[in-house]
Amino acid sequence: MSKWSAIVYSRTYEVDFRLIAMPEIFTEQDQQWALKHILGTTRSPEKLSEQPRWSLFKNEHYCVIGVTCMARELIQNSRNAIVEDITKDAGNRQIYVFAGYVAELDGEHGLPPIPKYSDKDLEIFAPLYEYVQQRWSVKSYQQESKIPLLSQYEEIDYLAAQPRTDFDREYFALNQIDSQIVRLWPDENKENLWIATAQQVTNFHAKSVSLCLGLASQKDAVESPFLNATAFGIRQKDDISRKIESSVARETIALPPHTQSRAESFPTNEYRDDEYSDVEEKELPFEPVEILGAVLGGLAGLRIAQIPGFLLGGGVVGFVVGASIGWVAGGCISNKGIGGAMAKQTRDFLGDVTSSRGQRRTRRSRSRQRDSEQQDIDYGFRTRNEENNPPNSEKQQNDDSNWF
Structure with missing residues (x-):
């Protein structure tokens, strides 16, 4: 007892x-x-x-x-x-x-x-x-x-x-010192x-x-305060770093939304923070939609060049002209390259025109409002001085009435 x-x-x-x-x-x-x-x-x-x-x-x-x-x-x-x-x-x-x-x-x-x-x-x-x-x-x-x-x-x-x-005894030796490690055994x-x-x-x-x-x-063990544990799914004794979470977060951000990260699927201590430090994102100098536009435009140019008298220079010129137009159109869609720049300038120009028209409408509206208010003042109200001192035309009318 x-x-x-x-x-x-x-x-x-x-x-x-x-x-x-x-x-x-x-x-x-x-x-x-x-x-x-x-x-x-x-x-x-x-x-x-x-x-x-x-x-x-x-x-x-x-x-x-x-x-x-x-x-x-x-x-x-x-x-x-x-x-x-x-x-x-x-x-x-x-x-x-x-x-x-x-x-x-x-x-x-x-x-x-x-x-x-x-x-x-x-x-x-x-x-x-x-x-x-x-x-x-x-x-x-x-x-x-x-x-x-x-x-x-x-x-x-x-x-x-x-x-x-x-x-x-060595296999069952406990972790009693390192709080950044959880020692796991099979259940x-x-x-x-x-x-x-x-x-x-x-x-x-x-x-x-x-x-x-x-x-x-294993995730529950890593996120707990325990330094030693057994957990389902563990196949052999292992020391798991609690710092694993930072590398998991980094990899998850780097992958597309529909892709499951390796560290999430198999969260072992082999996924270190420095594992992805040398990976750099590279951008292509062109967009796939621009290439597609150029190919389709070139094919359309070839067909048009076959029409007699429609395009001088034959099929080569037709292909080049069509491909150029298709490339620019693809850039407009993807907002990249020459087409993207042209589309941006066009949007900015239209935005400036729309803004200018809106400002003119606002000024006209304010002007009409002021005119209307002025008319209300002119037709509906008079100052005391105007009542006491009517205009000359009214004075003349009053003088004329004295003759009768």
Whole structure:
């Protein structure tokens, strides 16, 4: 029996994924460290069914062991009867969970024994789902949805991983230093790799270790924080650089949209950043459409030259004239060469003409508007001085009226 504390990450009926339980002595920094690795185990969750992922990660203070799996598979291993279905959320979606234990490093005694790897037998982790059950009905607006349950260190009974000496220690040597490398093994090496890791953390307390078994792909391993992993599709042990992403991005940009890059199809560490540094794009001095236009124009010129009296010089002149016209027409279509330049000048000229006409229309419109406003002023309004001092013609009319 050894003392471990619970750590659980999942979602409940209405509230999204979060840490539901963690050790009561965890600081904020400890919490972020654990979450970073837990989230690395949950990549490609659609491939978790019947494929539980065991993980172990350790720093200078704590060692965490756990499994990421579908909730229904964890409950199947539980000795306690589950009255209600707590494996689907409000949207009727199957829930997955990370259920694990945390041991604190003891300066004198180191770590307790690491549990034995048992693949799909998850009985050791099954009791941890009771923490999810405690928070199952909590609402998002309740304080309980934002604060994890604090677990204490308790004695748990389990079978410990037994050391072995009959396998290649060099083959199962872990990457514990280079964070820019993830060391990958084929998935069938999971049990031996777990034993090698258990021996490593037991014998060397001060060293950090991280291992995840059963990731869905090499890409998930590269993008996770784990330095060691097994993944589906891996055929032999290999060290994969995390810097591969930059070379993949460069190659994808260089290829046409319909072409799948080699690095995307087979993402191995042979695709380095400098692999494509000497590749330069070369432009042709002509466009295929110009050649096609010249050929068609030349053939048309030959046919026209056969018409008596239509073209002086015969077939050669007809071919040259037709080919020239076809070449220029092809350039107009492709915006290259002489034809492209002529087309550009024509567009610019027409644009200038259109702009000039638009400006003249605008000036005429403004002039008509001003004339109309002036007429409104002349016919509808008079200033006070004009009312008091009418024009001479009106004065003359008034004087004439005095005769009658």
